């Protein structure tokens with residue numbers, strides 16, 4: 557496999573192995589997660605996307621985003637120009653059936669006009685939309701990598717590109733934050749001074765291998781610890797207190813329990829009692845979609861670490877999940893930008909690391925309760941004493957455990 561992109565800066569450590577940008581891109585391939593590479597020009601985004609295309613032989617396509625490209629031209633580029641003259645949905649199906657791109661790379665996506673962008677996102681998710689009907693492409697496996705410049709700024713809450721990205725890109729990485737080290741740069745420069753992206757491939761096509769690994773990954777059982785943590789990130793982090801005031805040791809006194817989701821736009825302004833060490837005014841809970849992406853990315857990162865190690869390794873499920881959370885969450889709109897600016901000098905990863913740190917501590921404190929709760933579920937007998945141990949932001953566990961205890965299948969599978 558020809559790989560030109562070099563970058564030894566770790567994004568995280570898992571089971572003692574550094575996980576870099578290349579590994580993250582591979583995890584997205586294995587997890588079939590759409591990946592956004594956001595950063596300044598010349599940082600190697602296009603090169604990394606090109607390297608990923610090399611895994612798929614001729615079943616990958618490259619589209620350069622331009623503001624004068626319309627959907628007609630886009631369809632031409634992916635050999636679907638006949639769609640315009642297709643008379644029946646059978647005609648359309650015949651055309652789309654032939655499209656077996658597994659990877660669609662869109663370079664400089666923010667340049668595309670909204671109509672083109674919408675079709676590109678559909679391609680990422682494995683279909684083309686014609687007259688309101690979706691036609692599948694890619695023979696069951698397709699994903700997208702998009703690049704964009706930080707200069708082409710999108711604010712997550714206020715424009716439609718931001719919203720579309722949030723909905724359709726599963727993982728977005730700031731490539732400047734994890735830029736190659738000085739020694740990488742030296743190697744890159746010493747190797748080749750051609751400033752163009754290297755488009756060479758050695759002709760190998762490992763599509764089948766990637767799809768096989770992907771299928772194995774999605775069938776693999778998700779550890780219970782990861783599901784509990786996903787619950788914490790979607791429901792635990794929804795819990796907040798409004799009113800009242802910060803008393804001794806930072807505890808809030810006299811407030812009322814609320815839900816960030818229900819507060820909608822009044823979050824985070826309405827959170828005035830900044831309990832010490834609290835992230836209540838910093839982070840919004842994950843959406844169900846983002847929680848699924850987090851679980852999927854975590855499973856994929858575990859696989860990548862195993863590939864690197866060349867053997868079975870025990871990746872701590874909590875570490876794996878919290879790292880996945882950081883990379884799904886950073887650009888997904890869950891952070892209060894005002895709080896990130898004020899407390900973390902605008903550093904989204906640092907802000908999410910603080911959220912992760914609190915999650916880690918809290919999970920450790922709950923570990924015995926969680927284990928007892930699972931035992932209770934397995935015994936099929938509700939125990940109020942155990943249920944009542946889950947309070948505050950862990951209150952969501954009561955619901956989960958009652959369901960597990962009374963349901964037919966305590967593992968939920």
Ligand SMILES: Nc1ncnc2c1ncn2[C@@H]1O[C@H](COP(=O)(O)OP(=O)(O)O)[C@@H](O)[C@H]1O
Pocket residue numbers: 560561562563596597598599600601602603604703736744750751752753754
């Ligand atoms: N990390 C890297 N490893 C190898 N080559 C790189 C790297 N970063 C940049 N380059 C080289 O620098 C040039 C510009 O990279 P490019 O991928 O076009 O950057 P971007 O898309 O971020 O603007 C290309 O020749 C590319 O091969």
Ligand SMILES: [Mg+2]
Pocket residue numbers: 598601602603663703
């Ligand atoms: Mg580029």
